[in-house]
Amino acid sequence: MFWYQQGLCILPVSLIVFSSATFIINYIIAVWRHDVDVILPYISDTAVSPPESCLFGLMTFISACAGVSTMYAMYKYMAKLGEDTGTISTCCNKSAFGLGLISCLGMCIVATFQETAVASVHLIGALLFFICGVFYIGAETYLSYRSSPYGTSLFICHTRLAISVIASVFFIPTVVCKFLEKDPFLQKTSAACEWIVAFSFISFFYTYIHDFKRFTLKVRTVCGTET
Structure with a gap:
């Protein structure tokens, strides 16, 4: 049996592959078609024009489905650990799962409403994705420490903590510089931080x-019986 066939490894692996491919393939196509600058475009800018926008929407939806499946599996895993060890808060576990679902919803909104078409809705989707995503990985990091050593090793916990800190730190300039993007340097800074946060999320799921x-x-x- 290969390593990716063990347990439910296929879920995080699928999420990592599709998410990475969504960002990278659309970037390559957009650059090849001269739709964006080669150096640090916003992720959304790589999916403004067809065919990139069509591909981005499809792959993002698939990534969101993979994300929901992966988050649900982790939620059930933590719930089981909580039942067995008493170290996991049910409320915190449910809250983390809820944040993950909202983040995935934000992904779908970003992919569906392009920035050049409906900018306000696109921005709301992006904020939902990034803000809830940052809080989700933070909550899961906390749960990882609570479940250790029953759930995972301290090394994985420390790795998740480092990724969570990176995502949190770089999220702030992503938003701040976005609203000051009349300056080309600030625009590139915001775009660079956006890419870092996005791939921080992907790296976090790699630890799953x-x-x-x-x-x-x-x-x-369970089938109901007639009375």
């Missing part, structure tokens, strides 16, 4: 592979 090797989920069907 270690956990997802250890468990599986089963579906139980």
Whole structure:
């Protein structure tokens, strides 16, 4: 059995592959078609014109579905650890999952409403994605420490903490410089920070592979009986 066939590894692996491909492939196409600058365009700018916009929308939706599936599996895993060890707060676990769902919704909004078409809705989607995404990985990092050593190793916990700090730190200039983007330098700074935050999220889910090797989920069907 290959490592990616163990447990539910296929979920975070699919999320990582599709998310990375969404950003990289659209960037390559947009640069090849001369739709964006080669150096540090905004992620959304790589998906303004077709065919990039069509591909970006499709791949982002697939990534969002993979994200929801991965987050749900982690939620159930933490819930089980909470039942067995009593170290996981049910409220915190549910809150983390809820933040993850909102972040995935923000991804879909960003992909559906292009910045050049409906700028205000696009901005709302981007804020939902980044803000809830930052809080989600922060909450999952906290839960990781709470579940250690039953859930994961301290090394993975420390790695998740480092990624969470990077995402949080670089999110601030992403937003601040965005609203001051009349200055070309600030615009490039905002775009660079946006790319760093996006790939911080992807790196965070890479750490899930270690956990997802250890468990599986089963579906139980219950049929009601007539009275």
